Amino acid sequence: MSRFLNISSAGLFLLLFLLPVAAVSLYHALYSTDRYESVASAIITEQKPSATSLDLSLIGLPSTASDHDAHVVEQLILSRDMMAYLDEKIGLRKHLSSPEIDYFSRLAEDATYEEFLELYRDYITVDYNIETKILTIAVQAFERDYAQNTLKLILARSDEFIDALNNRMSQEQVRFFLQEEKKRKKEMLDAKEKLLAFQQANKIFSTEAEAQTIFTTIGALETLAAQKQSELDSRAKILSKNSAILQELKAQIASLQRQITAEKARLAGGEGRDISEIQSDFAAVQLEVELATTAFKSTLATLEQVRVEAARKLKFLIVVTEPSLADDSEFPRRWYIVFSTMMIALMVYVVASLVMAIVREHA
Numbered sequence: 001m002s003r004f005l006n007i008s009s010a011g012l013f014l015l016l017f018l019l020p021v022a023a024v025s026l027y028h029a030l031y032s033t034d035r036y037e038s039v040a041s042a043i044i045t046e047q048k049p050s051a052t053s054l055d056l057s058l059i060g061l062p063s064t065a066s067d068h069d070a071h072v073v074e075q076l077i078l079s080r081d082m083m084a085y086l087d088e089k090i091g092l093r094k095h096l097s098s099p100e101i102d103y104f105s106r107l108a109e110d111a112t113y114e115e116f117l118e119l120y121r122d123y124i125t126v127d128y129n130i131e132t133k134i135l136t137i138a139v140q141a142f143e144r145d146y147a148q149n150t151l152k153l154i155l156a157r158s159d160e161f162i163d164a165l166n167n168r169m170s171q172e173q174v175r176f177f178l179q180e181e182k183k184r185k186k187e188m189l190d191a192k193e194k195l196l197a198f199q200q201a202n203k204i205f206s207t208e209a210e211a212q213t214i215f216t217t218i219g220a221l222e223t224l225a226a227q228k229q230s231e232l233d234s235r236a237k238i239l240s241k242n243s244a245i246l247q248e249l250k251a252q253i254a255s256l257q258r259q260i261t262a263e264k265a266r267l268a269g270g271e272g273r274d275i276s277e278i279q280s281d282f283a284a285v286q287l288e289v290e291l292a293t294t295a296f297k298s299t300l301a302t303l304e305q306v307r308v309e310a311a312r313k314l315k316f317l318i319v320v321t322e323p324s325l326a327d328d329s330e331f332p333r334r335w336y337i338v339f340s341t342m343m344i345a346l347m348v349y350v351v352a353s354l355v356m357a358i359v360r361e362h363a
Helices: 009-031 067-077 080-090 092-096 113-122 144-202 207-236 244-268 275-310 334-362
Strands: 036-046 124-128 134-141 315-321
Touching: 009 334, 036 067, 036 144, 067 080, 067 124, 067 134, 067 144, 080 092, 080 113, 080 144, 092 113, 113 124, 134 144, 144 275, 144 315, 207 244
Parallel strands: none
Antiparallel strands: 036 134, 036 315, 124 134
16 A cells, blocks of 8 residues: 555556556557448338228237337347347358457457357447337448448348238237127027017017918908998898897807907907017017127128238338448547547546555555
């Protein structure tokens, strides 16, 4: 400690400022490897559905492209899967661990997968502009052609991912409406079976037809009763009251009146289920059949529409600017690094000088 306090200001300046700045400057001037950057931009768009198209949000699926899609692609680019894909296609690990690269920039040969991923993310940047919806991707590599090819592969892989997302969405839509179609079809068949059972139980095909039949029967009976009554009135003028013919006519008229009363009771009510009650129940069952049939037809139409939409590509990854080929190295930013080192070293030197001055004063 006493030796440190005896260091002169010049020695402290040399130790804390000149040596670090000189070391960093020499390293970047003589040893650090150039890195070339390739930049591209893309945007995710969605084909707008037609005016009659289904609102997919009703089944929990997005109907329009959103920022979420861009963030998903961003996560894909920075993921292990993308890194493994690039390593398989163009030997990314071999490139980053080349012995021609300086020690501090390259990947160690025995580096773990996590270290590989960390370095991969250091050399790839993804920026998403919320206002313009443009995704900007930049890739750094130690060869200009390699950087450009890497970015081309990233864009191609991202486009494949969007296609897979389209297929998955389409399959989910079709699967959902196939299930709905089976459900609606079963409901329609159940309603028709219920209607058939009702018709068989009440021995009618249609309550309207049954009512018309009753009205026709009543009309025929009343006509026949009127004819018999007219015949009775005419014969009563020439035959005695106890005549067998008159008694027979009276019996026929009474029988016809009873039949008319029974038929009217079926319409207006009476013992058992009258036609009005049956008609009310029949209308309810028939309405259930109509609603189930309408729902089934609507689901079939929607399913056909979804199948047509599924055959179309919903989302697109459109490349706005193609991957660039760098003319010159932009990384590392040597002057910036050296200047930053100078500022930090100067701050350390000033703080150390103040500390030493305070300590000496109180020593």
